[in-house]
Amino acid sequence: MAKRVQLVLTQNVSKLGREGDLVEVAPGYARNYLIPQGKATNVTPGILKQVERRREIERKRLAEEKQKADAIKATLQQSKQFLIAKQVGENQAIFGTVTAQDVADVIKGATGHDIDRRGITLPEINKLGTYKAEIKLHPEVTATVEIQVVPNQ
Structure with a gap:
């Protein structure tokens, strides 16, 4: 069996890896x-240092994103409820449904x-009442908020 060659990818290659992967x-x-095609370069000590530097920068960026998501989660959980006003018909049934865009707009406001x-x-929201919504802020951070659907005045 032939010897394997180590390379650093300079662009994404399907079924092989992403840019910067060893x-x-x-x-x-390889040859x-x-x-x-310019999709990879041979491994040298200098290139290995560059790859490690890029990985470290990416790790820091991901950690910062997670911290921002945790801060947003804390803010959302301090807010007790978010009110959404909808037009009401018979038996407290609302016209239409409450969508994820409605919730996003209320939270932004x-x-x-x-x-x-x-x-x-x-959940399926067709009537007035209080419901729980899950918001995925980051792959590791999920917040739960209460949505109260009230009649439109």
């Missing part, structure tokens, strides 16, 4: 495809934080 490939794949509507999980 990969081991067959020598022919005939990756290096001539109350706290000033932009929340991505795609990270909001709501």
Whole structure:
């Protein structure tokens, strides 16, 4: 079996890795495809240091994102409830439903934080009342908020 060659990817390669990854490939794949196409370079001590530096910067960026998400979660949990006013029909049934975009707009108005509507999980809301919504702020941070649906005045 042939010896494997270590390379650093200079761009994303499907089924192999992302830019900056250290990969081991067959020598022919490296010699005939990756290096001539400019998708990878040979490993040197200087390049390894650059890769480590990039990884450290990425780790710090991810840690900062998590801290911001924790701060937003604390702000959301300090706010007791968020009120959403909807037009009401018979038997306290609302016209339409409460959407994730409605919740995101109410939170932005109350706290000033932009929340991505795609990270909001709501139960089926068809009547007046109090409901719990889960908001995914970060892969590791999820906040739960209370949504109170009230009649529109």
